[in-house]
Amino acid sequence: MFNKRLKSCFSVVIALSLVLINISVVKAGIASSAYIQHNIGAYTYYDRAVVHTSSGTAWGTTEIYTSGYTNVPVGYMGASAQLINSSGAIVMSTTFKFNTTSTSALAVSTGTHSSSTSYTSTGFTTYNNGSGYTTYITTTTPSLSLSSSLRAATLEAPAVALAENENGQTYGSAFVGAITGEMPDLVKAVTTDGKVGYLNVKDLLLDTPATPEEAIALSAYSEANSIIPVYAEDGTTVVGAFKLVTNVE
Secondary structure, eight states: OOOSOOOTTOEEOOOOOOOEEOOOOTTEEEEEOOOEEEEETTEEEEEEEEEEEETTEEEEEEEEEEGGGOOBOTTSEEEEEEEEETTSOEEEEBOOEEOSSSBSEEEEEOOOBOSSSEEEEEEEEEEEOSSSEEEEEOOOOOOEESSOSSEEOOOOOOSEEOOBOTTSOBEEOTHHHHHHSSOOSEEEEEOTTSOEEEEEHHHHSOOOOSSHHHHHHHHHHHHHTOEEEEEOTTSSSEEEEEEOBOSOO
């Protein structure tokens, strides 16, 4: 289950390597993470993140499907998608969307963005476990360039301790999630007016719903309250706002 906090003693051990991924982009491109399998109750789910480029823009998608394409009841699976720029800052994120019909697949996409040279994507997924929901973070995609025909995957730095503020909150770039499978408490993001600060990861996640009906209601609430604060490193000083993408497909 996704842990919303990283402990102060936790060190992010990252082997610094440059892995070349041959991705043909030309005018349009796509790079995806590996599917991750989750066995929840009577169902088996597979989820992944995808980053796309086309005509000088990029967007991210989180995809889910069930084993055997078995339909699950309404509200059983939910997802959000995040688009990350070349500095590891979240530039776009959706609200959580749940399946509103009985279905075997769900895809949630951000809008398009074009101010970075390259992008990655990640996402959160959540599944009904019979008594509540279990939440995960997807594997992060390789980096996809807006202009190059070949792209190198993420550069990863060696053995560094994750920074922690005076309030005991860890903070850092979204690339941490690519390495550890968890996000810091405060994750780097860009405000609506172009400032760099940090989102509280809790603001990207729903309160844990107890039932599918509550999941749908919480999703609707987050769409109606889609402006969330962006903080300084202290996690309390507000430096701007971040607009979550609503009415996502």
